[in-house]
Amino acid sequence: MKNYTLLQQHKLKATPQRLAIIELMEYHGHISIDDLYSSIRQIFSSISLATLYKNIHSMMGVNLIREVKVPGQKTHYEIEKERHAHILCTQCGELKDIEFDPQSFIQLVASQSAYKTEEVSVIISGICPKCQKK
Amino acid sequence: MKNYTLLQQHKLKATPQRLAIIELMEYHGHISIDDLYSSIRQIFSSISLATLYKNIHSMMGVNLIREVKVPGQKTHYEIEKERHAHILCTQCGELKDIEFDPQSFIQLVASQSAYKTEEVSVIISGICPKCQKK
DNA sequence: GTATTTGCAAATGATTTGCAGTGCT
DNA sequence: AGCACTGCAAATCATTTGCAAATAC
Numbered sequence: 001m002k003n004y005t006l007l008q009q010h011k012l013k014a015t016p017q018r019l020a021i022i023e024l025m026e027y028h029g030h031i032s033i034d035d036l037y038s039s040i041r042q043i044f045s046s047i048s049l050a051t052l053y054k055n056i057h058s059m060m061g062v063n064l065i066r067e068v069k070v071p072g073q074k075t076h077y078e079i080e081k082e083r084h085a086h087i088l089c090t091q092c093g094e095l096k097d098i099e100f101d102p103q104s105f106i107q108l109v110a111s112q113s114a115y116k117t118e119e120v121s122v123i124i125s126g127i128c129p130k131c132q133k134k
Numbered sequence: 135m136k137n138y139t140l141l142q143q144h145k146l147k148a149t150p151q152r153l154a155i156i157e158l159m160e161y162h163g164h165i166s167i168d169d170l171y172s173s174i175r176q177i178f179s180s181i182s183l184a185t186l187y188k189n190i191h192s193m194m195g196v197n198l199i200r201e202v203k204v205p206g207q208k209t210h211y212e213i214e215k216e217r218h219a220h221i222l223c224t225q226c227g228e229l230k231d232i233e234f235d236p237q238s239f240i241q242l243v244a245s246q247s248a249y250k251t252e253e254v255s256v257i258i259s260g261i262c263p264k265c266q267k268k
Numbered sequence: 269g270t271a272t273t274t275g276c277a278a279a280t281g282a283t284t285t286g287c288a289g290t291g292c293t
Numbered sequence: 294a295g296c297a298c299t300g301c302a303a304a305t306c307a308t309t310t311g312c313a314a315a316t317a318c
Binding site: 269270271272273274275276277278279280281282283284285286287288289290291292293 | 294295296297298299300301302303304305306307308309310311312313314315316317318
């Protein structure tokens, strides 16, 4: 019901496909189109990639979903929620969230440039503990 | 001559195409494939997109060039140099560099996670002064 | 001289579009 | 009922690949 309302608040029709997209994104945190497609097909065997793309775009249009572009990786998508940064393991490719409050940044940028800051996207790359052991 | 040496140091053959790519990237700061292609064609009318992609990849392989992925934009490429962040105007699409020292970040991440940090990519979006006036 | 690189054309992969039919409100 | 949404197939756009000829060292 919560997601149903969420869609309505953004003036989007609450179709089962959209509800499933939101649920899967909430569950995964961030997800690529391919993973989203194969997960969602287990519920909606008939859903098409075109529908996924269209829905992701309409939800991006109302800032419900955000695009996460990572160097060397396919685009991921996630629900807009509390601010966080992403950390990517360059060996195994795992992408994780880490806590991050961009407030200090926004202030820094505001003082350095005359921009009106909206968003900060931070992607850190490194080697995760598991891969370091190998 | 400088770029010639630069390529050799990275064990890449110094072809005129590669030299031109480096020069254009140094001049532009960051550039999309399309812009790079049309600029470079003014010098090498015969250069192909395939060659651009191949060269960009070999130079990325030796960390001479970095990929910059920006939400809602095509991939850009730039020479690896002093660390900086990018700021994107969501109205006019202009992408600029701003100064940024990731040192404090790297420390923060190192303490929060067990990652061995290599790189930090920061993309800020907002509205540039010009567009604010409109 | 040899291994690498280039440019072409074709292949692949990702995303978008048009349209007829369906479903939300 | 009416407009937005879906799924399909086809179109477009981005990137990669195979290969013969050219070039760097």
